[in-house]
Amino acid sequence: MIVREFDEVVSIGTRWPKVSVVIPLYNYAKMLGETLEAVKEQDLGELGLVIVDDKSTDNSLDVAKQWALKNATRFAALRVVSNRTNGGLSITRNTGTTITQSDYIFFLDADNLIYSSCIGKLTEALDQSDAAFAYSPHEKFGVETGVIGTRVFSPELLAQFPYIDAMALIRREALIRCDGYFELRHGWEDYDLWLKFAERSEYGIQVPELLGRYRVHRSSMTSTNTSINLNIAIRAIKERHPWTRVPPAVAPGSPRVLSNWNRLTFYGRIATRLMLTRIKSPSDAKRYARRAGGALRRGGLRGVAAMLRDENSIHGIPEAQSTPLLLLPSRTPAPEFDVAVQVPAGLALKTEDAPRLAAVVHLFYPEMAKEFRGYLQNVNLPMDIFITTCSEDDKPVLEKVFSDWERGEVRVAVTPNRGRDIAPKLLAFREAYENYDYVLHLHSKASPHEADLLANWRHHILQHLVGSPDIVQSTIAMFEADSGLGMIGPQHFEPIRPWINWGGNKEAALHLIEKIGISADPTAVLDFPSGSMFWLRPGALRPLLEADFSFEDFPEEAGQTDGTLAHAIERMYYLICEAAGYNWIKVAAPHLFNGLVNTVQINTAGELRRFASLPVRGRADELKSDNSHSSSLGLERTGAHFSNQSS
């Protein structure tokens, strides 16, 4: 255990009781008194106290010394010490651990507080269990109020994020066994300790009461943490505990948690408004429900939205707060503005002169080969298949699965494990972009970083691209009908929508923009074929193909979730398509969205050309131009219609 040499400032008593409080102290002179009073007021009779000053530059040490001398009789043993050189939080806590000889140590930061029963109840919990430590939920106070630490100790949960604060009672023996706190430059020493306990099959027990008070203040580390610092901390934790899966931090203003997506849905807002706080009684509810029901029947959800806006104006609620259709934060394309072509589209393929089709499929996970083989069966047109994988061992497996493909040739190549699916699809079979009219990009997407939530993402994409013979036929028919159409991608899987932005990839994207010589506004609303699977006309990829990348341009695989050239390319497919002089569209099958998707039904080549040539934002604007079921373009609207009244 790493500690600092220290000087003893106050030393009273030599018999250490069962429990001691260790307070690491650095520049909290103003708050220390209140914290120490909270320790003094504990119900538990016998207590030890160790205050370790870490070379504070204010008068913290003086405050500690004076208070200790005044309240010495409260404690069976008491020390105030001063590190000879600044050591940081972990080392200071470790120093305190070596000073006290108590069985249990309660770590209390000098700006936090505890309720009077705190240490007594935690002690009881440790006495009655074999846990390595006991903790409790804490009240947050200061510039932010709330509650932390309500979840139980679980390695599975801890692998995903930190949720147990350092304010806990720890068996000294267990702490020493795992070598105390590890010094992490960007924080999370406590998280690291809980992970170490989990690795040793030790555990923490929760005392399910609010026992501590965690101060949130502007100068606290937590409040000033930037996403960059957090990402450094996350990397440090992952290096020490490779089994953790903490997702990357996101910049302020971006959607914070992927699973928040469903709170942003249109229906969620409408339904919430249906039961507004104004409803004070059953008769109110009845009246409101009757009106909502009527509005629903007369005008669909748009009618309900209009009714809610009227209600809000009657009650004087400002529009900005009252609209049920607030825009999504960040540059993510909001569903209100995001219109896709319904598939199967209403265009038929003339098969006298069947186009030449190729599928370029990267199968990093060969166990998915049969699934892809099954989906490709829906392409009932001649098609050659170009498969890449990253292991020689997998090649015969893939060849076997596709051995019965009768609609064309199948080739399998082994590529370096660089650039995820992007590099193999672009580089391994260049002829696919030279000899075919239309190419299908697919890959064995697994999303291991959010396996549960994104489990259906791959199927969502495959259903849209090759979900049925009708979908495939009408997709090819759209390419044939509009020679200006360069790419057809699936509408976003809704859980992924908050991630439709540059993320940590803007820098790499700007570099790419420069390299391939296209112009693009990186501040504009961004859209891209999330998941990197789509149909394309090879000409639409020309700027990228001509850039002459090689596998060496892509970093070696290291589990990156952002920031690589591959991630940048993924975000730029539609921009590249536009730069090549082509339009792109997204397609959506309403049943895959529970009907909650903006779609248009395309029945003629003219409709398709008019729709595809509109700018992304313009597509929605045109469609909202009236309330009837046909827009000024003469397109028939289908699906649920997201209003954009708040724009």
Add this chain to the structure above:
Amino acid sequence: MVIGGGQAWSERRRRNAAYFNTEQWQTTWFSKCFALLQDSRLGVLDLNAASVAAFRELNIRAAFLPLLPLKGTAFEQQKASVSRAFSRRKAIALLEHPEKAASRHYDVLFVAVMNKRREKKLAKLAPSLAQFRSFLHCPVLDRPVRRGNPDMLSGRDFTQLALNSKILLNIHRDEVGYFEWHRLFLYGVMNGCVVVTEPSFKPPILAEGEHYIEAPINEIPDLLMELLTTEQGAARLQEISSNGFALAERVAHGERFVEQ
């Protein structure tokens, strides 16, 4: 239906299905299901009678399905100790299931899924709760809880905690005063654990002051102090607790209490 195998059902099959709704109206989950519910030819069974009334207002066929932990039914709950898995994760007192409300070990039981609103309100109550013996089970959940989730509180364990708590505290998940029937009636009232809740929609069968107590958050600290530290408060707790048991008895004997 919106996350399980039902997603693969054909539209015809969905329309011909009867739906069992357990969701509160103001939740996203409910909103996700609503399109399906309103298209159902057979209609909806709901475990909350108040929701049934609201469905009918929207011309959706609906009926109340009272799932109660009655003796002899699949939902019966026996007095027992809490599960070992749960007690290994949380420090739990020895539960003795006393008859009298005043003898119950825990003063305040709070069970809910945590969100920002509840966090803020609970933080406001923290100084008050710190004066009593409370038991909080309020994990932050970002997806449906499945069996095996360490934060899962089973109905059986909830029952044992309710039977050993004087008060079941309720903080609404949002500004809507939805009376969380399944939690407050089934676990609170039916186990003689006195529900103290923020003001709510009036639930069927229950009377405020007789079967539960309402108070705004800022009045709850004084209310807890009165109920848990004064003789009058103890008598009031006992009376409401007994009313809960009596109601449970009436229900157990088949009294019909909601107009069908």
